[in-house]
Amino acid sequence: MIKLEIACNSFASCLNAYHGGANRIELFENLTDGGCTPSAGTIKQSLKLGIPIYVMIRPRGGDFVYSNDEIDILLADIDLCKSIGVNGIVFGCLTPSSEIDKDLCRRVLNHWGGPATFHRSIDRTSNLIRSAKTLIDLGFERILSSGGQVDAVKGIPALKEMNSQLGSLITIMPGAGINATNATHILKETGCLELHATCKTKIDSNSGNSNSNLFDSSEISSLESIQNLSSMLNNFFIE
Numbered sequence: 001m002i003k004l005e006i007a008c009n010s011f012a013s014c015l016n017a018y019h020g021g022a023n024r025i026e027l028f029e030n031l032t033d034g035g036c037t038p039s040a041g042t043i044k045q046s047l048k049l050g051i052p053i054y055v056m057i058r059p060r061g062g063d064f065v066y067s068n069d070e071i072d073i074l075l076a077d078i079d080l081c082k083s084i085g086v087n088g089i090v091f092g093c094l095t096p097s098s099e100i101d102k103d104l105c106r107r108v109l110n111h112w113g114g115p116a117t118f119h120r121s122i123d124r125t126s127n128l129i130r131s132a133k134t135l136i137d138l139g140f141e142r143i144l145s146s147g148g149q150v151d152a153v154k155g156i157p158a159l160k161e162m163n164s165q166l167g168s169l170i171t172i173m174p175g176a177g178i179n180a181t182n183a184t185h186i187l188k189e190t191g192c193l194e195l196h197a198t199c200k201t202k203i204d205s206n207s208g209n210s211n212s213n214l215f216d217s218s219e220i221s222s223l224e225s226i227q228n229l230s231s232m233l234n235n236f237f238i239e
Contacts, residue, residue, distance in 0.1 A: 002187065002233040005054075006221055007035070013221035014046045014053075019237065020226030021234070024052040026090055026117075026196065031035040031219055033061025034120075037077045044084055054088040054117060055081050057108070064121040071104065078112050088114060088141070092121030099125060100134045111141060117142040123149075125237065128153040128158055130165050142171040146195050151177030152186055159190040167191065180228040184236060195233070199225035 005024040009031040017025050027046055028035035036058045046053050058072040059066070066074065074091070081089060089112055095194035100122075109116055118140045125131040128148055135143055145162065147155020152174040154182040163172040174186050175196030181208040183195055209216060 001193075002236055003194040003227075004230055004233055005175075005196045005197060006150070006226055007175075008046070008221055009035070009200075010218075010220065011042055011045050014051075014116065016223040016226055017223050018049045018051050019210060020221075022198075022226060024087075025028075025049075025131045026054050026056060028056035028058070028090075031200070036060060040080055043081070045085065046198060047085060051233065052087040054090050054115075055086050056119070056120050057089050063096040064092050064124065065096055065101075066093060066104070071107075074108060075111050076111065078108070082112070082114075088116060090117040090119050090144070092119045093119055094124060099129050101136075102134060102138065105135075105138050105140075109193075115141045117144055117173070120142045120146060122146070123155075126163060129165060130170075132162055132170065136166065136170045140178075142168060142194070143174050143237030144173050146174065146176035149176075151216060153177060153182055156186060156189045159186075159192065163191050178229075180232045183229060183232060187236060194230075197226075199229060201225065214219060 003023040005026055006022040007026045008014045008017050014025055027038050029038040035056045057074055057077050059070045093104040095101045107190040118135050122131050122145050146152045149159035151156035159174050173194040173196050174192055174194050178195055178197040200219045200220045202219050205216045205218045
C-alpha cells in the first residue's frame with residue numbers, strides 16, 4: 001500500500017487531509033517560506049484527529065544553518081512536542097559547506113528520542129547519496145526529497161537512484177509538485193512507496209472585512225485534490 005503524507009499549514013488543512021484519506025500529516029505554518037514550526041494550539045487541536053502528526057521543527061524560513069539561539073528554540077519546541085504526544089518530527093540541519101550537520105542532527109534526534117523525517121534541506125547538499133547514507137547512520141526514519149530539483153518529476157532520476165540503493169534501509173519519500181496527474185508516473189519510475197503533497201489551493205478569506213480597498217486570501221490543502229490523489233493511490237498496483 002502506498003502511503004500519502006499531506007503537508008498541512010493550518011488546522012483547516014489537517015481536517016481536509018483527515019477527511020481526504022491521508023495516512024499521515026506533516027504539520028507546519030508559514031507555507032510561503034517552505035514551512036516553520038506551528039503553534040502549540042494548532043498542534044494540540046490537530047492531534048485530536050487521531051491521524052499520525054509529524055511536526056516540522058524549523059524556527060524560521062531561509063537556510064538550514066542555525067545559530068545557538070535558534071538551536072535553543074528547536075529544542076524547546078521539541079520539548080513541547082514530547083509533552084503533548086506528537087507522533088514524529090520533521091527537521092533538517094546543514095553546515096555552511098552544504099553538508100549534513102551530523103553533530104546537530106544527532107543532538108536533536110537524541111533530544112527527541114522518536115521517529116524523525118529529514119526534510120528537503122537534503123536537496124541543498126552537494127551529494128544526495130552521501131547525504132542519505134549519513135542520515136541512515138544517524139537513525140532517521142525517512143527522507144523527504146525532490147531529488148535535488150524544483151519538483152519531484154524533474155528529480156525522478158535521483159530519487160530512483162536513492163531508492164534503489166538505499167530504500168531497504170530508509171524510506172525515500174518524493175515531494176514537491178506532486179498531484180493526481182503525476183503521482184503514478186513518479187511511483188512507477190522511482191519505486192518509492194510513500195508520497196508527500198500539499199495539494200494547496202488559494203481561497204478568499206474576507207469574512208468580517210467591510211473595506212473594499214483591502215482583500216484577504218489564504219492557501220489551504222484542498223479536500224478535493226487530496227481525495228483525488230488518495231483515491232488514485234488506493235488503486236495503484238505495485239508491480
